[in-house]
Amino acid sequence: MTRKLKPNRDVGIVGYGAYVPRYRLAAEAIADVWRGGQNATLPVESKSVPGPDEDTVTMAIEAAQNALRRAGIAPEVIRAVWVGSESHPYAVKPTSTIVAQALGIAPYTNAADFEFACKAGTEAMQAAIGFVGSGMAEYAMAIGMDTAQGRPGDALEYTAAAGGAAYIFGPAEEAIAVLEGSVSYVTDTPDFFRRAYQKYPEHGNRFTGEPAYFHHVLSAAQALMDELGLKSEDFAAVVFHQPNSKFPQRAARKLGFTREQIHAGLLAPVIGNTYAGASPLGFTAALDEAKPGDRLLIVSFGSGAGSDAMSFIVTDRIEEVRDRAPRTRAYIERRQAVDYATYLRWRKKVKVH
């Protein structure tokens, strides 16, 4: 039995784009309010906070525009717009149609929203690979984007952040990175969930670690490397889902990756956990620094639970398209601190009605 997923036709990333909002909330600012300043073991330094006029739709539009600029294709030739998020602004009404309209991709396109906690973005990427790989479409867009919410004072509040990335998949001949293969690995593991009509998610504290994050991430990554006959040293860079600073570094160690290999795509320490946006965004940061011939690995994790692992080989074309849009670091370096009260106001955590 093969565990690998690979389309018959070779497929690759033809365009990619990042987005991170401008505002940052220091983890210490939260600890000052909720822990009496006890800040010895905070999960990240700071997290990104969306401005009051931003949401998954607006952020997805900008990331998608960046992807389109790099791809250099006409918007009308894109046959699918799939947006993975756990913070779609509407419960019913797709984010994806707004993105498709704004980019000029509509009307002759498939459009849908994906939901799989923090794995919704890579799930959309897998679907886009299949859509192009089958020959149904020449180009398909997949976006992972979130404006994640944590209950004030909860452990998640320190990390729940905003950002994500957009990818356009197309024929391997036009790709900046060609897909080698992927693995999707899921089980029923309720480590973190949000019931319908609830504003904030519930989580199983330490249960979110070993049986959830590490089991799925390590299983998917190991299965893919086995299927492709690769070892950790074969990869120039690897990007894991990053719910905090620690988890991805520990997963990397367990799989035999070095600090250097995860450096480029490790963003959580300064922007927090961007949920469905996290591993796709780490991967744009890795692409920003990749050289032709590099092999890159992305491994997502979504609660509930599952992981997608994908391996890509970077092509010469990366040099040509990289600077057609702002790099991931340009967004990360563009930062304006906000205080806790402003954050509460913007994120509508102050009850006014």
Place this chain on the structure above:
Amino acid sequence: MRDVAIVGIGQTPVREHWDKGVRDLAVEAVLDAMADAHIERADALYVGNMLSGKLSGQEHLGALIADYVGLEGIEAVKVEAACGSAAATLRQAILAVQSGAVNIAIAVGVEKLTEMTSGCTTNALAMASDGDYEAEMGLSFVAINALLMQRYMYEYGVDKDDFAAFTLNAHANAAHNPNAMFRNRMTREQYANAKMIASPINLLDSSPIADGAAAVVIMPTDMAFDFSDKPIRIAACEVATDTIALDNRANPLWLRGVECSARKAYRTAGITPEQVRLFEVHDAFSIMAALSLEASGFAEPGTAVRLANEGEIRRDGRIPIATFGGLKGRGHPVGATGIYQVVEATLQLRGEAPEALQVDDVDYAMAQNIGGSGATVVTTILERLERK
């Protein structure tokens, strides 16, 4: 065309009239004007108003007011041109009388702004701008005027604090007008410390939200002395328009609508700006007073603020403005304002202004009512009549 004169005027005080609705206010002003003109009947009633539908849940003001002033059965319609509604209404009444279709016409402007919360009223007032491309982008009407003021300061190197001269003049005059909303004098210090609403426009640059109604009775000049000892001739009442959105104007600091309306009015009246003895200007915001003075020919571009600071807009100056307090001091019940201006100019021409406000030797007085940020402009020139 027949020559037309004002034979009766009426006004309610400009206040927050908690105890009066749009109907009560209009009726009071019309009955006052009818009494002043010694008439019991009229042929037509024109009602100027901007927001009765949105804020009072009442449209169809023509028939409503005609009924309640005892004129049921006559021709009556509402006229709307945002903050320029009242003078636009007067223009319709004048056309009707000039044409011969109507002999005695009443024009009333009425506005009831205090019915709703201030946020709702702010949204309603923004309907004077381009709904889809200005108001929907989050611009209040104040913000639109603030864009003009900011650019004016930049282009002409004018200090924000120098605009205080308009506020000080308006309040100084309003202090003597029993119908004015604000009868308190202002200092430069108060102006400098006033709360910012939309920078650089502060509270004291802005006319207040207020309720009120004002009315005039007009008829052919050749009948006028039968009804009034001091009829006032309408030498001109001319309307012009400009783009509703500021961004569609080549030079937003030059109010083309004002220039066009004022020029037509001077031509119709057969006078030059130098012959205008006083000017009831549409000072909804200080910047509008400055821009109107310039485009009407009383100051070169960029010099109106200096004109104000040199004292030339005061009662004893070269071109007194806001002689009863203007929109800033008397108050700005939007759809009534244009007729308040005409009523006040009429009092000046009759020599019936309060002593402290009376301008000497008034032969011609001009009033200018503006809808939006210069999109509809109505310039009216009034002239004292001598019995032949």
Place this chain on the structure above:
Amino acid sequence: MDIPRHWRLHNQRYKLEGSRCTRCGTLAFPPRPICRVCRSRDMEPYTFSGRGTVYSYSVVYQSPEGFEAYVPYVVALIDLEEGVRITAQLTDVNPDEVYIGMPVEMVVRKIREDGERGLIVYGYKFRPPLTA
């Protein structure tokens, strides 16, 4: 909320779609049915680049209803590089950093929401340029 009105305008709001006179080339935003210069009625859609500079601005402290969540926010007149002026909010900028002549680029943001239940209106705003 007036849903059809916002739907009708989505290409203007999301993409700065205006019009171009096919006879004399005059551009307009919003689109116009008749050319302001040559009176031709032969107009075609034209999408503006979204790059421009601030012509004037104001910081709004007292907002209309529906915009309270964003106070204080900056509104501006912006001269687009194609020579057309447009009215919009600025975003991602501190009010005290705005100046006349400041370069800006268009982004799509939330304009306002009809409460917690109603429509979310998206449209153009401008920010200091990030893209090349």
